[in-house]
Amino acid sequence: MVRRKDKEAQVKKNNVSDARTSRRSFLKGVSIAAAAGSAALVTGCIPGKDALSSEGFSLKWEEYFKKHYRLMTQEEKDQTIARLVKLAKIRHDLDIQMSSRPARENVLYGYAFNISRCEGYMDCVKACVRENNLDRKSKTQYIRIFEMEPGQLDPSTGDGKYFHEVPVDNKFYMGVQCFQCENPPCVKACPTKATWQEPDGIVVVDYDWCIGCRYCMAACPYWGRRFNWGEPEIPREEINTRQHYLGNRIRPRGKVEKCTFCVQRTREGRLPACAEACPTGARVFGNLLDPYSEIRYVLKHKKVFRMKEELGTDPKFWYFID
Amino acid sequence: MKLLLHRTGLFSLASGILLLFCLPAAASDKSIMDRISGADEPFDDSGIKSAYDLALKTVRAQIPYQGGTFKVLTRKDSIDRFRCSVCHTDKIPQARDSTLFTHGDIKINHGREGDGLACADCHHEKERDFLVGKKGESVDFDHSYLLCGKCHFRQLNDWVGGAHGKRVKYWAGERVVNNCATCHNPHSPRFTKRMPATYSLPLDE
Numbered sequence: 001m002v003r004r005k006d007k008e009a010q011v012k013k014n015n016v017s018d019a020r021t022s023r024r025s026f027l028k029g030v031s032i033a034a035a036a037g038s039a040a041l042v043t044g045c046i047p048g049k050d051a052l053s054s055e056g057f058s059l060k061w062e063e064y065f066k067k068h069y070r071l072m073t074q075e076e077k078d079q080t081i082a083r084l085v086k087l088a089k090i091r092h093d094l095d096i097q098m099s100s101r102p103a104r105e106n107v108l109y110g111y112a113f114n115i116s117r118c119e120g121y122m123d124c125v126k127a128c129v130r131e132n133n134l135d136r137k138s139k140t141q142y143i144r145i146f147e148m149e150p151g152q153l154d155p156s157t158g159d160g161k162y163f164h165e166v167p168v169d170n171k172f173y174m175g176v177q178c179f180q181c182e183n184p185p186c187v188k189a190c191p192t193k194a195t196w197q198e199p200d201g202i203v204v205v206d207y208d209w210c211i212g213c214r215y216c217m218a219a220c221p222y223w224g225r226r227f228n229w230g231e232p233e234i235p236r237e238e239i240n241t242r243q244h245y246l247g248n249r250i251r252p253r254g255k256v257e258k259c260t261f262c263v264q265r266t267r268e269g270r271l272p273a274c275a276e277a278c279p280t281g282a283r284v285f286g287n288l289l290d291p292y293s294e295i296r297y298v299l300k301h302k303k304v305f306r307m308k309e310e311l312g313t314d315p316k317f318w319y320f321i322d
Numbered sequence: 323m324k325l326l327l328h329r330t331g332l333f334s335l336a337s338g339i340l341l342l343f344c345l346p347a348a349a350s351d352k353s354i355m356d357r358i359s360g361a362d363e364p365f366d367d368s369g370i371k372s373a374y375d376l377a378l379k380t381v382r383a384q385i386p387y388q389g390g391t392f393k394v395l396t397r398k399d400s401i402d403r404f405r406c407s408v409c410h411t412d413k414i415p416q417a418r419d420s421t422l423f424t425h426g427d428i429k430i431n432h433g434r435e436g437d438g439l440a441c442a443d444c445h446h447e448k449e450r451d452f453l454v455g456k457k458g459e460s461v462d463f464d465h466s467y468l469l470c471g472k473c474h475f476r477q478l479n480d481w482v483g484g485a486h487g488k489r490v491k492y493w494a495g496e497r498v499v500n501n502c503a504t505c506h507n508p509h510s511p512r513f514t515k516r517m518p519a520t521y522s523l524p525l526d527e
Contacts, residue, residue: 106365108357114485122518129520139523163521167513182354223525269370269494280513281488281505288358290365292388293493294484299358302485314354322480 056090059083069206069245070196074100081245088250096241098249101267103200109261109316110201110288111275112298113175116322117282120145120166120173127277131262132248133240135232142226142259143177143274153305153319175283177274178203178224178259179307179315189219195256200267201288201316202260204246212254221308222315225258261285288316367494374495381464383499385482392497395490395504397463404463410450431510444469444508470502 066072066080077100088096125143134140146158148171155176167173184203187195194209195216217225231253243249244264251257262272266285270276275283286293298304302320309315380393398404409415433439446452452460453469461469471478480486487505490498502508 104369106361106363108361110358112485117486119513120518121516122520125522126519141520141522144522145518161522161524163518165515166518167515266493269367269492271489271491271493275488276491278488279505281486281500283488284484286484286493287365288354289361289363291362292364292390294489296358297388297483298485301480301483316354320485322476322486 053090056087059087059090063087063208066208068193068209077245084245084249092236092239094236094239094241096239096243096249098243098245099264099267100245103198103202104267106287106289108201108288109180109266110286110295110299111180111261111272111317112284112295112302112304113317113319114282114284114322115172115174115319117280118145118173118175119280119282120147120162120168120171121279123277123279124175124274124283127273128259130238131240131265131273132259133232133234133243133250135228135230136235136238137233138229140226140228140232140257143175144223146174146176148172148174155307174319175274176222176224176307177317179222179313179317180259180261182314182316183312185219185221185311185313186216186225189215191215198246198263202263202266203258204260204263205256205258206246207249207251207255207257210255212256214256216256221311221313225256228253228255228257365494370492370494376491376495376498378490378498380498383482384465384468387482387497390497392499394464394467394499394501397466397501397503400504401463404451406450428509431512432508464501466508467502470508 063080063083067076069077072080081098081100085096085098088094122145125141125145128134128143129136129141132142134142144155144160146155146160147162147166147168148155148158150170150172152158153174155174158174180197180201180203182197182201184197187197187203191213192209192211194207194211195203195205197203212227214225214227217227228251232250234250239250240248242264244260244267247260247263262270262274266272271285275285284294284298286295288295288299290296298320299318302322304318304320306315306318379396379399381396383392383394403409430438430440442454444453446454446460449460451463453463453466455461455469456472467478467481471481477486481499481502484499487500487502490500492498506513
């Protein structure tokens with residue numbers, strides 16, 4: 001007790017002496033504060049929130065000066081991935097696997113959505129959130145299912161926030177997500193070239209080059225992109241540790257993210273999480289360049305249409321009816 | 323001088339008009355549909371090793387798929403009390419075993435209302451381990467799609483082609499698809515009403 005009083009007295013004394021600082025000592029203080037501030041910038045503007053060790057700090061520092069993903073050599077990609085894996089270990093005590101697998105040859109991913117099969121159960125949305133490490137706090141979702149009146153085909157006329165027993169009689173359900181346009185307006189809008197189209201047709205974002213200006217969100221006619229207002233909050237046991245650099249790795253704050261057709265899965269030959277979770281088989285996924293794929297069968301034999309086709313964005317996401 | 327300017331102006335106008343005509347043509351050349359329909363080489367997915375070691379019980383389907391074959395998930399392995407002939411013998415069952423034996427839990431909701439299917443419409447009366455077609459032929463449980471397709475022939479066509487049903491886990495590798503009864507309860511095939519798995523926030527957050 002006595003000691004604390006002593007301390008308080010000392011602090012007061014110091015404050016008093018601070019009040020009478022010379023110009024020189026004041027400037028010195030300012031420069032130290034600036035240095036601390038820049039350190040805070042590097043650690044993601046949250047001083048004190050996640051106490052990084054000196055190793056973590058130096059890793060962050062190196063991360064800050066890395067190249068654009070597309071300009072990196074494979075060696076540099078491996079280095080940055082090693083750093084990110086180490087950082088995940090330090091910050092979340094998690095052993096993650098991160099991939100930088102490039103696009104496969106002769107593959108162009110395409111998606112078809114059966115509007116006469118979807119019953120609106122939203123299992124796809126749940127699976128997507130889990131798979132892609134989406135922020136639980138803001139309830140970020142890449143997929144939105146609209147409950148539609150018969151005869152309507154524009155999702156803006158539907159109800160995108162229903163929560164009641166489904167399917168409702170005489171309604172149909174329509175899922176909307178990123179359509180991975182072949183002529184993507186979001187890519188043209190990006191001022192830092194942080195988003196681009198991969199050879200297998202997936203539009204990806206280099207989260208470390210995104211400056212969070214959200215021009216791409218304004219350019220997208222399909223509401224396909226999402227913005228991270230905060231650091232994603234995910235229960236530790238729910239974090240998906242199988243990640244891809246361009247896919248579901250945990251995004252920093254202030255970055256734009258989007259559906260990547262689960263690039264971490266599809267490049268391994270697996271189905272996207274939404275297609276795997278769908279209980280009604282309304283979601284068809286496959287290689288558009290393979291004449292024997294299911295998606296090609298759908299395009300050939302079914303009545304298909306694309307959303308806002310007249311815009312010339314050439315989406316690789318078709319709706320079809322039985 | 324004036325004439326020259328006039329000429330260059332005319333020239334640029336003409337070339338501009340030419341360009342205007344050429345541009346849409348160039349754009350349509352790049353359309354994704356042309357690229358897709360131009361691709362007729364089968365995809366070689368042998369590089370995707372993981373897609374070939376699915377730890378699932380499958381059988382080869384008895385219908386060809388686009389010139390090749392495909393596999394379906396087995397059905398017998400997921401029926402609780404298969405083989406049926408273990409209980410369905412010539413022996414007359416005891417009355418005290420009736421609750422266990424009579425399949426009282428099964429409610430048939432298949433077929434038109436008022437004209438629903440009976441057990442014997444699909445199950446073989448003599449060969450208990452088989453289903454039965456309309457001509458009395460026995461159908462293996464693992465190949466129940468052959469029986470379902472007798473009525474639901476459109477769905478069968480779509481299922482073989484890939485527009486109905488779904489592949490299991492992988493888009494690449496050998497084609498493995500769900501059997502009819504993997505998704506549909508054969509006694510009550512329509513999907514039931516239930517609450518959605520999650521919900522979305524309003525669009526204008």
